[in-house]
Amino acid sequence: MTFASQRPALRTFAFAARCLAVLFVGCLTGCGDDAQPAGATEPVASRRPNVLIILADDLRYDGLSATGNPWIQTPALDRIAQEGVLFERSYVTTSRCCPARASFLTGRYAHVHGVLTNKPKTDFHKSFSTYPEELHEAGYRTGYIGKWHILARGQESGPRPGFDRWVSYEGPGSHFDQEFNVDGETVPSKGFQADRLADYALEFLDEQPDDEPFLLTVAFKNPHVPMTPAPRHRGLLDAAAIELPESAYDPVDSLPFFYRRIRSNTDRNHAIESAAAYVEETRRYWELVLSIDDNVARILAKLEEKGELDTTVVIVTADNGQLLGEHGVQQKGISYEPSIRIPFALRYPPITKGGGTTESIALNVDLFPTLMDLCSIPSPPPSDGMSLVPVLEHPESVVRDTFLYAGPQWNNGEMEETAVIDGDLKLIRFVAADGAQDVLFDRAKDPEERRDVIHDPAYAEDVRRMRAFLESESERLGL
Incomplete structure (x- = not known):
């Protein structure tokens, strides 16, 4: 018996109710092989898409050549985009590994699911359902392969609810x-981790029954520290003319007061040690992305071989962004754009016909309701996000242009x-205990x-409007 199959009676009853709803929807929409999708918002029970999620760790929005990376080529990831x-314009609601990963799974802000730091004391599974659990109960074979990193050290290596593999x-x-x-058993491996994860992903796909949809998440550690790329990629960027960003040389006192502390606090590994060390780290960071791309190419080729690529929702994204020297800081966890902005691309030909780009904001909490919509899960649990399906069919539409970001806990909650x-x-x-500050950036003029x-009078009305939104949205979300 798999870990995921050990279900309480209440959830079994809920699944039975959902099955009846899916059957009813199927009768209305037609279940024959020639049934065609009629639109992005129409239930898709008759075509039950597979789902493949590629999750990178600390990958900035510009980590793909399709999103403007000048240093590397990422053809497999670009294909999805x-x-x-x-x-x-895709963002996380909290830029920190554990909080962001729990938000992807639950569709809830960090202060709701309770994972507020990278050393959480709360097991969110006890209070919140996740999209793998929902899809598993709807008949999906589910697999998680890769970095989890959501629970406290010593608690997270074993199987979690909702997964068959x-x-x-x-x-x-x-x-x-x-x-x-591996399913509760300790298994050693040799070689580069990303390659071994892709091996397990291919094995999962090879074992997939033809009559059962699947959900597979492949969570790469790349390009998270340490900056040790695969031997086949190390050194490829040695000649790249990478330099520190101009803002790295800005005076410390030009930064907001909290960011001054971060830049001065070498204990957190946020400050830049030297320009030479920065260039070395950045070259290796981008080289780490290359092994994501070539392993994604292997997985896409397997789906094509099995004739499943165009019936699979393929998503590429990351748990948070990464500062690479901007403002003299590296790492993530603060509100600067490279820290909170992530890649997010979704390929599913029945809906994303011809592809495209959109200016509509996507958040990590949107993944849960989007999958519930795409996979026709009736009566899904509540979410702080929204389904992106309407934007997938009409990328020119903008359904969200404003959102509230909530930073992770710093200094045991002493800083918000x-x-x-x-x-x-x-x-x-x-x-903070010793003061408060509001700052405003205009990224159109100051990217x-x-x-x-x-304090610029020209922005007085903007400040008033945005402060009012911050207060109202904080109240709505319960911050």
């Missing part, structure tokens, strides 16, 4: 010779950071977010 819909490991893991937990992204404007609010215009 170019043949699907690329969300040019489980291949993961404890904590951040290693890029080489990673020891895996929230932000409103409204078009090209970003209002950030810091509240690197170097000039605070909060």
Whole structure:
């Protein structure tokens, strides 16, 4: 018996009710082989798509050549973006590994599901359903392969609810010779971790029954530290003319007061040690992305071989972004654009006909309701996000242009950071025991977010509107 099959009676009853609803929808929409999708918002029970999620770790929005990367080519990842819909404005609601990963799974903000730091004390599974659990109960064969990193150290290597196949490991893991937990059994491995994860993914697909849909998440550690790329890629960027961003040389006192602390706090590995060290780290960071791409190519080729590529929802995204020297800081967890902005592309030919790009904002909490919509899960649990299916069919539409960002806990909750992204404007609010500060950036005129215009009279009405939104949205979400 698999871990995921051990279900409480209440959830079994819920599944039976959902099955009846799906059968009813199928009778209305037609279940024959020639049934065609009539639109993005029509239930899709008759065509039950497979789902493949490619989740990178710490990958910035510009981590693909399709999103403007000048250093590397990522043809497999680009294919998903170019043949699907690329969300040019995609964000996480909290930029930190554990909170963001739990938000993807539950569709809820971090303060709701309770995973507020990278050392969480709460098991969110006890209170919140996840999309793997929902799809599993709807008849999907489910697999998770790769980095989990959502529970406290010592608690997270074993199988989690909702998965028939489980291949993961404890904590951040290693890029080489990673020891895996495979369905509860400890299994050693040799070589580069991303390659071994892709091997397990191919095995999962080879074993997939023809009459059963699947949900497979492949969660790569890349390009998370340590910056140790696969030997076949290491050194490819040694000649790349990478330099520190201009903002790295900005005076410390030009930054918002909380960011001054981060830049000065070398204990958190946020500050830049030297320009030479930065260039070395950045070259290796981009080289780590290359092994995501060539392993995604292997997985897409397997789906094509099985004739399943065009019946599979393929998503590429990341748990959060990464600062690479901007403002003299690296890592993530703060409201600057490279930290909170992620790649998000979805390919599913029955809906994403011809592909395209959209300016409509996508959030990580949108993944849950979008999958519920695509897979026709009746009466899904509540979510703080929204289904992106209407945008997938009509990329020119904009269904969200403003959202509230909620920063992770810092210093045991002594520091709070929230932000409103409204078009090209970003209002950030810091509240700490020793003071508070609002700052405003106009990214249309200042894309690197170097000039605070909060006191510029020309923005007075914008500040009023955005402060009002921050207050109302915080109240609505229960912050």
